[in-house]
Amino acid sequence: MSESASQLPVAIAGTGSYVPERVLTNSDLEIMVETSDEWITTRTGIKERRIAAEDEFTSHMAVKASRKALEQAGLDPSDLELIIVATITPNTLTPATACYVQHDLGAHKAVAFDISAACSGFLYAMKLAERMISGGTCKNALILGAEKLSAFVNWDDRSTCVLFGDGAGAAVLKEAEPGGGQILATDTGTDGSQTDLLNIPGGGSACPITLENADQRLSTLAMVGTDVFKQAVTRMRDSANSVIERSGLRPEDIKLLIPHQANLRIIEAVTKRIEIPEDRVFVNLHKYGNTSAAACAIALDESHRAGKFGPGDHIVLVAFGAGLTWASAAIRW
Ligand code: ACO
Helix, strand or coil: CCCCCCCEEEEEEEEEEEECEEEEEHHHHHHHHCCHHHHHHHHCCCCEEEEEECCCCCCHHHHHHHHHHHHHHHCHHCCCCCCEEEEECCCCCCCCCHHHHHHHHHCCCCCEEEEEEEHHHHHHHHHHHHHHHHHHCEEEEEEEEEEEEEHCCCCCHHHHCCCCCEEEEEEEEEECCCCCEEEEEEEEEEEEHHHEEEEEECCCCCCCCCCHHHHHCCCCCHHHHHHHHHHHHHHHHEEEEHHHCCCCCCHHHHHEEECCCHHHHHHHHHHCCCCCCCHHHHCCCCCECCCHHHHHHHHHHHHCCCCCCCCCCEEEEEEECCCEEEEEEEEEE
């Protein structure tokens, strides 16, 4: 892929999503751990989540979401030039999940790699792909958020297992048509001083899983929920405000806010702070729980296909996750 000096406007040409068939309800969880539908609903807003089959991997869900996005964009996989998969639950530590996706799609021309930015990953991927197309590095890109979190959850830990679910979302990016939709502004941020608030401590080079520590569930998600909650609200507020402002928009110009789907109380607190009315905020976490990098991607596709916004409308996506990481995008559709 060759570079050119041009700065082209970039648009989203298609979206797609996929969630596994199996539904795990709050009532199901009541049987597994000491919890209640009432606790989960009032603390998080989550009612159920989807769980991938044992032989259904992150890449399989990603491919299903990709096919829908490519179809909507009218793009043949063989014409794809770039695939970025945002995930914290890859098929394998190496190679990248994007390589499996590339092969399954038959996207032989595409350069494919993963990024790890937890729940902010899809919007990190959007910024990266937008910059690469805009700078002339490639003509189009498929970006994905895809997670099989059920494989990394401690199903005996009630403080985390009720929160997460599996799924994938995709978007195809390409050069914008004159006068058409366009990604107006993106924002990404990281605070690496708080890595211990939310992590999977084992399974990496710092703490390989061995015979001695295998029973400690070190390759499952650990979280200091309350601290993450506070950080999520301020970081998402500031990030969303920055893209709204840099796009020359006011909150009343936003047709739909698509926030990361972790907790309804976080969404309500963020929405209030950026002064967007509740009826212009998309929420689907009651159906899927927190699907990390997939959450914004699935929500973008669902809201798009439900006609919640259309050509000329302005939307804002905003996410926050482990790292700590945060990201936003303001888009004219
Ligand atoms: N059922 C019943 N009781 C529970 C459960 C449960 N499932 N889980 C925890 N409790 C108990 C706790 O033990 C605690 O009991 P105690 O007071 O006797 O000690 C009590 O409920 C309150 O626990 P808190 O952790 O203070 O509950 P909180 O109101 O903070 O809600 C939650 C917890 C939902 C996790 C919230 O903190 C949250 O949403 N945090 C942010 C999550 C997030 O945004 N993550 C970022 C993205 S994820 C990623 O990047 C992968």
